[in-house]
Amino acid sequence: MYRRRFLRRTGAVGSAAVGVALAGCAGVGGEPDYDVGMLATAYQPREITVSVGDTVVWENTSARAHTVTATAGGLPDGAEFFASGGFDDYETAESAWQSDFGGRLESGDRFQHTFTVPGAHEYVCIPHRKAGMYGTVVVEE
Template identity: 35%
Template sequence: MTEQSRRSLLRLGGLAAAGVFTGCLDRNPDEGEMDADPPTARATRTERPPAETFEAVGTTGRRPAATPSGDDLRQRMDQRGGPTDLQSDPVVAAIDIEGDAGPAPYIFTPTVLWAETGATVTWDVDGGAHAIAAYHPDNGRTLRIPEDAPSFVSGRLDVGDTFSHTFETPGVYNYFCQPHEYHGMVGVVVVGEALAGPGTVDGSNLQVEVAGEHLERLLALADIETTPPTTDSPGPTSTVSSTATTTAPSTTERR
């Protein structure tokens, strides 16, 4: 090979390398791996209502998160205790579920809890951001707790936060998660015994249909007989007794 041929080959090789380098620079960063969807957690954060939506009644604290998954979740989506197995100081977890591991993207577990009269129930946030609230006119909802029982609401809770409420009045309590009621995130606490009252009415009197449907399933799971709502059931704009509007013995723990 002559010196001129060698120089020509070197020149061609240099041009080819430059072309590859230029192609790398011109590549659209939105192509290939960069086209992946943004993290789910970021989308979840956008769903959180503004802080002023949740006005806490009680106190606040924090504990390390421990979120179950898979089969463990399925086993926990049930009721705890029963008419002859009342729980003392039980814990309910608020969880975000991925995929089809549950009936809704967000659940309380256990969804039905039987507790002793005077027991303190603690809600523990294992995933996402939640706010526990009684179905009560004070919280803008139809009354679905015993008529002479105080309302309760946690305010916004993040992962690791807890909220506690002491139940002194026997009966059936229906509650919901303020930002996730439209996903059917509801729960039932039976205190002492399943006395007939606002909490045993069928779910047709709720503003959010899916929440009413889920509550009916939970009451059926607990073998609690439901009755149709009456026209004088206290609603979001109704007045209730002063006893029912007093601040509940509640505790919220935050970071």
């Protein structure tokens, strides 16, 4: 079990008043099984803070197709590139999207990545980047 998910679950077990107060903080939309949801043109939340070694799970919670793609130049030195579709770099991910919607996450699909390098890890939804669909995972030691 992931530490954040454990804390979310146990944090909501308190008194009824506390449980109600924490219900909206249990995760995106109250769903404890993912960390970042996807709206029509936004990640929710847009920024998340985790610890080194944590795994972040994104779920497409909208009806539109999305991607999760690290931005070119948006990773700390030594960080592994990440992208739905398993691409090795941004250019390849963008080309795959343009040619056959590579890396596409349909409604209900999930993508996950484990972060091993501290710092800000920026990512984007390739088809919705012009609409401002960007996110950041801040990784702390």
